[in-house]
Amino acid sequence: AIFQGLRKLFSKLRGRYIDEKELDNILKNLQRTLIESDVNVNLATSLAERIREKVLEAKIPTGVSIDTIVMRVLYEELVKFLGEKRYSLNIQPGKRNVIVLIGLQGSGKTTTAAKLAFWLKRRGLNVGLICADTYRPAAYDQLKQLAEQISVKFYGDQKERDPIKIIEKGLKELRNIDVIIVDTAGRHKEEKGLMKEMQEIVDKFKPNEVLLVIDGLIGQRAYDQAKAFKEAVGEIGGIIVTKLDGSARGGGALSAAVAAGAPIKFIGTGEHIEEFEPYDPPTFVCRILG
Amino acid sequence: KELSESDLTRILFEFELNLIAADVAASVASEISKAVLNKLKGQTVGRFSDTRKLVLNAVREELSQILAIRPLDILKKIQEQRNANLSSSQWKPFVIVFLGPNGSGKTTTIAKIANLLKKSGFSVVLACSDTFRAGAIEQLEEHAKRLGIRMIKREYGADPASVCFDAIAHAVAKKIDVVLIDTAGRLATDVDLIAEMQKIVRVSKPDIRCLVVDALMGNDLVVQAELFNNGVGIDCSVLTKVDADVKGGAAITLIHVTKKPIEFIGVGQKYEDLKKFEHEWFLEKIIG
Ligand SMILES: Nc1nc2c(ncn2[C@@H]2O[C@H](COP(=O)(O)OP(=O)(O)OP(=O)(O)O)[C@@H](O)[C@H]2O)c(=O)[nH]1
Ligand SMILES: Nc1nc2c(ncn2[C@@H]2O[C@H](COP(=O)(O)OP(=O)(O)OP(=O)(O)O)[C@@H](O)[C@H]2O)c(=O)[nH]1
Numbered sequence: 160a161i162f163q164g165l166r167k168l169f170s171k172l173r174g175r176y177i178d179e180k181e182l183d184n185i186l187k188n189l190q191r192t193l194i195e196s197d198v199n200v201n202l203a204t205s206l207a208e209r210i211r212e213k214v215l216e217a218k219i220p221t222g223v224s225i226d227t228i229v230m231r232v233l234y235e236e237l238v239k240f241l242g243e244k245r246y247s248l249n250i251q252p253g254k255r256n257v258i259v260l261i262g263l264q265g266s267g268k269t270t271t272a273a274k275l276a277f278w279l280k281r282r283g284l285n286v287g288l289i290c291a292d293t294y295r296p297a298a299y300d301q302l303k304q305l306a307e308q309i310s311v312k313f314y315g316d317q318k319e320r321d322p323i324k325i326i327e328k329g330l331k332e333l334r335n336i337d338v339i340i341v342d343t344a345g346r347h348k349e350e351k352g353l354m355k356e357m358q359e360i361v362d363k364f365k366p367n368e369v370l371l372v373i374d375g376l377i378g379q380r381a382y383d384q385a386k387a388f389k390e391a392v393g394e395i396g397g398i399i400v401t402k403l404d405g406s407a408r409g410g411g412a413l414s415a416a417v418a419a420g421a422p423i424k425f426i427g428t429g430e431h432i433e434e435f436e437p438y439d440p441p442t443f444v445c446r447i448l449g
Numbered sequence: 450k451e452l453s454e455s456d457l458t459r460i461l462f463e464f465e466l467n468l469i470a471a472d473v474a475a476s477v478a479s480e481i482s483k484a485v486l487n488k489l490k491g492q493t494v495g496r497f498s499d500t501r502k503l504v505l506n507a508v509r510e511e512l513s514q515i516l517a518i519r520p521l522d523i524l525k526k527i528q529e530q531r532n533a534n535l536s537s538s539q540w541k542p543f544v545i546v547f548l549g550p551n552g553s554g555k556t557t558t559i560a561k562i563a564n565l566l567k568k569s570g571f572s573v574v575l576a577c578s579d580t581f582r583a584g585a586i587e588q589l590e591e592h593a594k595r596l597g598i599r600m601i602k603r604e605y606g607a608d609p610a611s612v613c614f615d616a617i618a619h620a621v622a623k624k625i626d627v628v629l630i631d632t633a634g635r636l637a638t639d640v641d642l643i644a645e646m647q648k649i650v651r652v653s654k655p656d657i658r659c660l661v662v663d664a665l666m667g668n669d670l671v672v673q674a675e676l677f678n679n680g681v682g683i684d685c686s687v688l689t690k691v692d693a694d695v696k697g698g699a700a701i702t703l704i705h706v707t708k709k710p711i712e713f714i715g716v717g718q719k720y721e722d723l724k725k726f727e728h729e730w731f732l733e734k735i736i737g
């Protein structure tokens with residue numbers, strides 16, 4: 160499916176000799192397409208440059224036409240960029256696994272916590288949810304109501320102001336659970352106190368997975384924010400992109416994945432619990448390439 | 450010398466990328482670039498004049514014209530309505546409906562504006578017309594409690610428009626100055642949810658329909674702003690999360706697409722984190 164989209168882009172490159180001007184034109188169009196899909200400007204530019212270098216230095220075997228080379232290089236670079244396979248969650252069977260959700264304000268963490276819980280429950284796992292958001296009014300109520308909707312165990316403490324204490328207590332209370340999903344407060348990189356708190360949560364509980372939840376509508380600022388989140392927690396296990404039920408192409412979320420050095424693992428496709436699915440690279444690539 | 454179109458195009462392409470990197474939507478950056486090209490091409494300038502500088506000034510001029518849209522001055526309108534109410538036998542509360550995409554900051558913005566109104570001496574009642582999202586009623590209720598104001602609600606699953614009806618009836622009966630209506634987040638591409646919003650507006654007949662969007666949104670802001678403006682109609686906007694180290698281009702996109710002013714910006718999560726929109730600040734951030 161990826162090749163179909165690329166073939167359209169490269170139908171002009173028939174013939175043996177690489178016309179640098181033609182190649183530059185094509186790469187400029189690719190760059191524009193990516194940027195219109197919200198891909199970070201610097202990222203789109205460096206991708207185009209890398210493809211250009213690789214094509215120009217490629218040793219072309221006899222009988223192979225130029226457009227095939229360009230296609231192959233583009234495919235390789237895009238796949239590095241966009242991911243080529245589905246990555247699964249780092250969940251170890253037979254043990255208790257802890258997943259922590261982090262992200263910017265309003266990205267969809269709380270809703271996604273419930274969606275992920277439901278998805279895992281459907282697969283036969285025992286799941287628990289912990290509300291470790293001590294800032295947002297009624298964060299406790301929101302996650303508790305969602306947990307009740309999907310009949311999943313819930314722990315929270317409306318009186319406790321320290322998320323670390325809540326998680327500690329929650330881990331003790333939620334017994335015989337295969338996966339515990341911890342919902343945290345929204346934060347951005349300028350809120351130094353909150354970034355530090357997030358770092359402390361990850362350092363203390365050493366979760367099996369730290370998942371960064373990214374709004375599918377986010378634009379150019381996604382890259383820097385994701386980079387800051389990655390620097391704060393050390394390693395991000397995966398990305399969940401939300402709100403892809405709209406018209407947003409998702410290039411911002413993709414840029415965040417590159418910045419965080421993490422694969423996209425799931426996508427949210429609506430406000431309802433079941434609107435959640437594992438990430439499928441070909442579909443996403445077609446979306447990005449318009 | 451005459452400004453060459455190829456020189457201009459080359460320089461403008463660079464400016465376009467800079468605008469996009471400053472959070473302006475790609476299609477809007479492209480329109481600004483074309484406007485500047487049409488303005489400058491073929492112009493005769495001094496032999497040693499700096500083309501780049503001319504382009505910069507022309508771009509700045511375009512941005513400034515977009516940003517300098519006249520604000521509604523909501524507080525003034527509310528005061529005028531209150532004065533009219535006090536000298537009339539009829540009480541007509543000032544109604545503001547807040548709408549926008551999921552998670553943009555509507556509920557928090559309503560709490561901030563309620564705080565501002567209360568500090569300015571007005572009486573306020575909140576209406577929780579989000580009868581869908583988990584915890585929506587409790588969230589607004591907590592804000593109402595902290596602010597010491599009343600919130601009108603119904604149960605989850607109730608018709609959102611019916612809550613508006615109740616809240617306005619309450620405001621008329623109790624002679625409350627302002628009704629702030631919170632609605633559920635929605636993507637404007639959802640035809641049914643736009644229809645639901647149209648009904649809320651039909652029933653509540655608001656004085657102001659306020660679009661709330663966050664400053665981190667990318668190119669889809671063009672689509673969302675257009676669909677909300679054309680499908681429901683808006684009178685102004687609030688741009689939130691400006692404190693998240695944004696370059697501010699979303700303000701350009703928002704005003705350019707809706708042709709409506711940004712009344713306030715959100716600069717944090719606390720009640721005092723609400724500021725009047727200042728176009729000089731945005732101009733400097735985007736092109737300074
Ligand atoms: N359309 C759509 N809406 C979504 C999706 N995921 C979440 N939402 C909505 O996005 C809004 C924000 O979701 P939350 O789960 O409260 O976001 P959050 O990241 O927990 O927010 P904070 O805790 O305040 O940072 C809600 O209205 C959700 O219903 C999605 O995939 N599609
Ligand atoms: N940093 C920052 N966060 C904000 C700002 N405005 C709102 N938020 C945060 O954004 C998140 C979402 O805010 P809400 O008020 O719940 O957003 P909403 O539009 O009502 O969300 P839905 O009703 O689910 O669509 C919360 O964590 C708020 O604290 C702002 O100006 N700056």
Ligand SMILES: [Mg+2]
Nearest residue numbers: 268269292298
């Ligand atoms: Mg949350």
Ligand SMILES: [Mg+2]
Nearest residue numbers: 555556579634
């Ligand atoms: Mg809300």
